[in-house]
Amino acid sequence: xxxxxxxxxxxxxxxxxxxxxxxxxxxxxxxxxxxxxxxxxxxxxxxxxxxxxxxxxxxxxxxxxxxxxxxxxxxxxxxxxxxxxxxxxxxxxxxxxxxxxxxxxxxxxxxxxxxxxxxxxxxxxxxxxxxxxxxxxxxxxxxxxxxx
Numbered sequence: 001x002x003x004x005x006x007x008x009x010x011x012x013x014x015x016x017x018x019x020x021x022x023x024x025x026x027x028x029x030x031x032x033x034x035x036x037x038x039x040x041x042x043x044x045x046x047x048x049x050x051x052x053x054x055x056x057x058x059x060x061x062x063x064x065x066x067x068x069x070x071x072x073x074x075x076x077x078x079x080x081x082x083x084x085x086x087x088x089x090x091x092x093x094x095x096x097x098x099x100x101x102x103x104x105x106x107x108x109x110x111x112x113x114x115x116x117x118x119x120x121x122x123x124x125x126x127x128x129x130x131x132x133x134x135x136x137x138x139x140x141x142x143x144x145x146x147x148x
Contacts, residue, residue, distance in 0.1 A: 001127050006090045007083035009123060010104060010113035014039040019047055019071030023059055026050055026070045037101040037114055040074045046111045048074030049101055080105040083112055087120055094120075 016039045017026055026038055030052055040048035050070050058064065058073045080103040081090055090102055094117050104112045 001124065002088040002091075003086045004123075005084045006081060006087055006102075006104060006115055006120070007112070009115050009119045010083065011119075012113070014103070014111060014114040016041050016111075017050070017070055018042070019069060019074070021070045022067045023055075023064065023070055023073065024066030027055060027059075027066075030055070036116070038070070039103065039111055039114060040070055040076075041111075042071075045109060046078055046080070046103060046105060047071070048076035048078060049103065049114075050074045051101060053100075078103060078105075082107065087123070090115065091117075091120055 014037075015029055015033045015035050017029060019040050019042050021040075029038060030036065036052045038050045039046055040050050048071065050073070054073055054075065059068075064073065079093065079097055079099065081093060083104045083106065085104075094100070094102055100117050102115045102117075104115060106112055
């Protein structure tokens with residue numbers, strides 16, 4: 001299962017914006033598309049990633065306005081993997097780089113998808129339901145009130 005290519009998780013095309021897109025427009029797209037990550041493009045080339053976390057951490061300062069270009073606050077350079085990379089490689093990269101989103105980029109530079117760490121975990125849970133779902137619940141600490 002960990003040797004399965006991450007391309008099996010490419011279920012929907014990534015939401016793209018150009019690097020000159022205003023942050024206000026990017027925020028609207030995040031909300032309307034119900035996504036947590038936008039692929040920032042310069043023409044057809046992937047140049048960065050803009051996430052909901054970037055909105056929270058970088059966009060609420062006096063130096064940043066709704067008209068500020070996404071390219072000024074995006075995560076760049078982009079760390080990506082090839083679609084034939086294994087789930088193991090993707091998980092190791094996500095963990096090592098402390099990322100939640102991983103672009104799948106073809107050898108010719110074409111962006112194919114953006115995989116979330118959650119996608120990999122969901123895939124593993126579906127592939128091993130007995131191992132995941134049949135685990136006993138952790139006991140409550142005697143010092144923790146239920147509902148507290």
